[in-house]
Amino acid sequence: LVSALFVSGLPAAYADIVDDKLAGMEAQSPIDIRSDNTFFGNLSPLTFNLSSSTTLDVINNGSPGKEKTVRANVAAGAGSITVDGDTYNLAQFHFHTPSEHLENSHATPLELHLVFSDANSHLLVVGRWINYGDTNAALAPIFSNLPQTTADHLAVNSFNLNSLIPDNLESFRYTGSLTTPPFSEGVKWIDLAQPLDMSASQVQAFQKLFPDGDAREVQPLNGRIILTDVP
Ligand code: SG4
Ligand code: ZN
Numbered sequence: 001l002v003s004a005l006f007v008s009g010l011p012a013a014y015a016d017i018v019d020d021k022l023a024g025m026e027a028q029s030p031i032d033i034r035s036d037n038t039f040f041g042n043l044s045p046l047t048f049n050l051s052s053s054t055t056l057d058v059i060n061n062g063s064p065g066k067e068k069t070v071r072a073n074v075a076a077g078a079g080s081i082t083v084d085g086d087t088y089n090l091a092q093f094h095f096h097t098p099s100e101h102l103e104n105s106h107a108t109p110l111e112l113h114l115v116f117s118d119a120n121s122h123l124l125v126v127g128r129w130i131n132y133g134d135t136n137a138a139l140a141p142i143f144s145n146l147p148q149t150t151a152d153h154l155a156v157n158s159f160n161l162n163s164l165i166p167d168n169l170e171s172f173r174y175t176g177s178l179t180t181p182p183f184s185e186g187v188k189w190i191d192l193a194q195p196l197d198m199s200a201s202q203v204q205a206f207q208k209l210f211p212d213g214d215a216r217e218v219q220p221l222n223g224r225i226i227l228t229d230v231p
Contacts, residue, residue, distance in 0.1 A: 027177060027222065027224060028183060028220075029100070029176030029178070029187065029219060030101040030179055030215075030219065031101060031102075031174065031176065031221060031224075032102040033104075033191060033226055034102075034103075034104050035104060037221060038227070038230075039226065039228070040227075040229070040230075040231075041227045041228070043171065045169075046083050046171070048079070048080075048081050049080045050078070050080075050165065051078040051161055052160045052161070052162055054074055054079070054161060055156065055157055055158075056072040056073065056159050057072070057073045058072045058142055058146075058147055058153070058154040058156060059071055059073070059154075060147040060152060060209065061150060062150060062209060063150055067214070068210055068214045069094040069096060069210075070095055070146055070147060071092050071094040072092060072093050072094070072142065072156070073091070074091065074092060074093070076089075079114075079116075079161050081116055083188075083190070086122075087118065087119075088117055088122070088123075088124045089116060090114060090116050090161070091116065091117060092115050093113060093114045094115070095111065095112055095113070095206060096111045096113070096179070096213075096215045097109060097110050097111075097203070097206055097213050098213060099111035099129050099215065100179050100218075101191055101218075103129060107215070108130055109131065109132060109203045110130035110198065110203055111127055111128065111130060112128045114127075114164065122186065123178070123187045124187070126165075126190045126191075126192060127189060128164070128166075128192045128195065128196050129195040129196070130195060130196045130197070130203070131196070131198075132197070132198070132199070133197025133198065133199070134197055135201075136196065136197060136198040136202060138159075138163030138164070139198065139202065141156045142154065143206065146205055146206065148209065165192075170192070170194070170229050171190050171229065172191040172193065172228045172230070173188070173227045173228070174226045174227070175187070175189065176219075176224075177219075179215075180216070193228070
């Protein structure tokens with residue numbers, strides 16, 4: 001019964017992957033971040049150290065029945081985040097449509113995930129909601145040439161990783177999981193409060209690749225606490 005509760009939140013494509021592995025997992029992602037379930041606190045500072053000119057290897061991992069997205073693998077050493085004395089290195093960033101995390105129960109058109117890991121392979125994901133707005137010039141080299149099949153690779157030269165991070169680093173923080181199989185827990189999530197803007201045609205280019213979306217449904221908090229420094 002417990003695993004059935006979790007299974008109900010999965011896209012149909014994952015049904016064949018999911019078995020009793022999820023039983024006992026209670027700290028899953030994504031979640032609905034609401035003003036009535038967040039607690040204000042003085043959060044430790046985030047220090048990003050990101051290359052302003054790195055190469056990206058952009059792939060489409062959209063095999064049927066598998067987790068699917070467009071993912072930009074970054075060069076080793078291209079970026080890191082330091083928080084609470086731990087430094088995590090950037091491995092890749094990718095997108096989901098619609099957003100996986102909800103903001104006061106609302107999804108945005110897209111969500112960006114930057115995946116970092118530390119020396120002990122602990123994962124930290126920085127999430128950022130994407131809203132409709134002006135054309136995102138920094139992301140245009142990716143979104144104008146999205147890899148259409150799993151065979152395609154798009155090489156992007158001199159990408160400025162700082163273009164993905166806002167000046168205002170206010171965030172929501174909690175501990176959760178990967179949002180795709182194997183849904184491993186112990187992932188530190190930092191969801192930045194400042195959204196990123198993209199044009200409707202950029203969003204549509206991504207949605208055309210994944211017409212059914214590639215977002216997992218929100219999962220129960222089960223007593224977890226979401227901390228924020230958003231006033
Ligand atoms: C996407 O499918 C990425 O392509 C995966 O990257 C990633 O898994 C997965 O999402 C889950 O990440 O931030 N949404 S998430 O929780 O980073 C990992 C790879 O498979 C392990 C490399
Ligand atoms: Zn993700």
